[in-house]
Amino acid sequence: MSILVLAEHHDGHLAGSTASVVAAARQIVDSSGGDIDLLLAGEDVGAIAEQAARLDGVARVRVADHAVYAHQLAEPLADLLVALADDYSHVLASSSTIGKNVLPRLAALKDVAQLSDVLDVVSADTFKRPIYAGNAIATVQSSDALKVITVRTTAFDAVGENNSAPVEAVATVADNALSTFVGEELAQSERPELGGAQVVISGGRGMGNGENFQLLDGIADKLGAAIGASRAAVDAGFVSNDMQVGQTGKIVAPELYIAVGISGAIQHLAGMKDSKVIVAINKDDEAPIFQVADYGLVGDLFQILPELEQAL
Amino acid sequence: MKILVAVKRVIDYNVKIRVKADHSDVDLTNVKMAMNPFCEIAVEEAVRLKESGEVTEIVVVTVGPKAAQEQLRTALALGADRAIHVETDARVDSLAVAKLLKSVIDDEQPGLTILGKQAIDTDNNQTGQMLAALTGLGQGTFASKVDVKDGTVDVTREIDGGLQTVSLTLPAVVTTDLRLNEPRYAKLPDIMKAKKKPLDTKTPEELGVDIASWVSLVQVETPAERKGGIKVGSVDELVDKLKNEAKVIA
Numbered sequence A: 001m002s003i004l005v006l007a008e009h010h011d012g013h014l015a016g017s018t019a020s021v022v023a024a025a026r027q028i029v030d031s032s033g034g035d036i037d038l039l040l041a042g043e044d045v046g047a048i049a050e051q052a053a054r055l056d057g058v059a060r061v062r063v064a065d066h067a068v069y070a071h072q073l074a075e076p077l078a079d080l081l082v083a084l085a086d087d088y089s090h091v092l093a094s095s096s097t098i099g100k101n102v103l104p105r106l107a108a109l110k111d112v113a114q115l116s117d118v119l120d121v122v123s124a125d126t127f128k129r130p131i132y133a134g135n136a137i138a139t140v141q142s143s144d145a146l147k148v149i150t151v152r153t154t155a156f157d158a159v160g161e162n163n164s165a166p167v168e169a170v171a172t173v174a175d176n177a178l179s180t181f182v183g184e185e186l187a188q189s190e191r192p193e194l195g196g197a198q199v200v201i202s203g204g205r206g207m208g209n210g211e212n213f214q215l216l217d218g219i220a221d222k223l224g225a226a227i228g229a230s231r232a233a234v235d236a237g238f239v240s241n242d243m244q245v246g247q248t249g250k251i252v253a254p255e256l257y258i259a260v261g262i263s264g265a266i267q268h269l270a271g272m273k274d275s276k277v278i279v280a281i282n283k284d285d286e287a288p289i290f291q292v293a294d295y296g297l298v299g300d301l302f303q304i305l306p307e308l309e310q311a312l
Numbered sequence B: 001m002k003i004l005v006a007v008k009r010v011i012d013y014n015v016k017i018r019v020k021a022d023h024s025d026v027d028l029t030n031v032k033m034a035m036n037p038f039c040e041i042a043v044e045e046a047v048r049l050k051e052s053g054e055v056t057e058i059v060v061v062t063v064g065p066k067a068a069q070e071q072l073r074t075a076l077a078l079g080a081d082r083a084i085h086v087e088t089d090a091r092v093d094s095l096a097v098a099k100l101l102k103s104v105i106d107d108e109q110p111g112l113t114i115l116g117k118q119a120i121d122t123d124n125n126q127t128g129q130m131l132a133a134l135t136g137l138g139q140g141t142f143a144s145k146v147d148v149k150d151g152t153v154d155v156t157r158e159i160d161g162g163l164q165t166v167s168l169t170l171p172a173v174v175t176t177d178l179r180l181n182e183p184r185y186a187k188l189p190d191i192m193k194a195k196k197k198p199l200d201t202k203t204p205e206e207l208g209v210d211i212a213s214w215v216s217l218v219q220v221e222t223p224a225e226r227k228g229g230i231k232v233g234s235v236d237e238l239v240d241k242l243k244n245e246a247k248v249i250a
């Protein structure tokens, strides 16, 4: 039994989430034995392969370096995975927008089910995953020959980086007549990435407008925090979509989550309720967010935020 | 161009679910059901494409129990022209739904198929991708913009880092994200008219699709409830608690 992990990378760097997917893979091989291979697909990914080779528990890094994989389009990536999958009992990826795009396609091409957002490994064929916006946790058992799994990376502690696994090239080149890359608009930020940040401060509709989100900047600077948002704030155009936390946005589980002007709808809670400590700042003392907050502060955010920035 | 829209009947998104006492599943008895919000967005997009002249016919399809015809009627009231109900009471997983939808596509040959990106019950986010795989088509998932051109469609996708635009050869499969559009409400006269629009019923057997699943649901639990904490009276008290009690800031 061996596992293939699809490595994720952005901007020439291995994504931190990959180390958590490897951690999940390790829990599977701990119970069943077998090797963990990493697949790195992209264009000019040599430097990333070196990073990937350092991840503990990885037997080898398989590199598919070709322009067809440059933008991680689902069609060629799934074809590549199909070509490699027969050597493995499990294929794992992060439940990022790349993993969610590619793995179901792989699963269907292999005529097997796909398990989404796995947050606990019970055994090599049994896993726990959230359903109904995380309001229930399902234990599912798969008897498919190949298990195709996306991993909720906030639920697994990243493996260390003391390895030096061999790096091997994969010859397979998928062709792609179905889709072409047109363009990308990526948010530029010096702040830590939402999914991996130790502290997250999020603003909701209560922020009033996009400019007011600057009130969060000073606090985020002091705490080294990532900035998130509710869907209402994104829909209203205050901030960009990549900042949305929730059932259909990003899942975060930082040490500290600060919700500002967010009411606490179940869809928002689904994305942050596994945070270690939750702080809520809201003028409505009945807001449901207070039911999950460790520390609630009732009041006007426009008054509280400057004070908080001062006090830190 | 003909467009196919797939919709799912799910629990209403405002309802807080309960797990059955025997932990076999979630309890859905007497719970308010509705069209999955992402599917409403898919229907709306199809209607807009028809209004702008890109699309000539909208076919809506669902897989589910008899009661799911309600959601088909809703889609018909919103502007779909006819409906196909693949009727089954079984628990059908995403792969089986994708296989059923593939057989509908084989029959109907739509130029474009739109689905919601995920259903808010299982939160799988799989069916559209699987359908694209089975039909050998390109996929534009998590769409926040759909721009139909001559023989291709440009899809702007919501990705973790921002937005990505891809161009797909038609026919293709698109799945909707929340910001693609804001669905309209059905008007009463349209709801009346929808009752007379054609609705075809088929079974998985008639479509020749095996819906057996190799994944079993072992049990369902309620996650550990988070206990509400305390209210603090001031910013200073908050900072003190975070430093000295929770120890999450230095």
Ligand SMILES: Cc1cc2nc3c(=O)[nH]c(=O)nc-3n(C[C@H](O)[C@H](O)[C@H](O)COP(=O)(O)OP(=O)(O)OC[C@H]3O[C@@H](n4cnc5c(N)ncnc54)[C@H](O)[C@@H]3O)c2cc1C
Pocket (backbone or CB within 6 Å): A203, A204, A205, A206, A207, A229, A230, A231, A232, A233, A244, A245, A246, A247, A248, A249, A250, A260, A261, A262, A263, A264, A265, A266, A267, A268, A271, A281, A282, A283, A284, A287, A299, A300, A301, A302, B013, B037, B038, B120
């Ligand atoms: C299918 C589906 C998926 C969804 N997915 C997500 C998701 O992933 N993430 C998500 O967040 N939502 C999601 N939603 C939306 C969700 O249901 C809520 O509508 C949304 O979370 C509300 O955002 P909010 O709390 O910012 O706004 P509101 O609910 O409007 O709350 C604003 C809060 O700000 C407070 N406030 C206002 N002014 C001030 C002030 N001056 N000082 C202090 N407090 C103030 C108010 O008291 C209120 O509590 C989804 C909905 C659907 C249907």
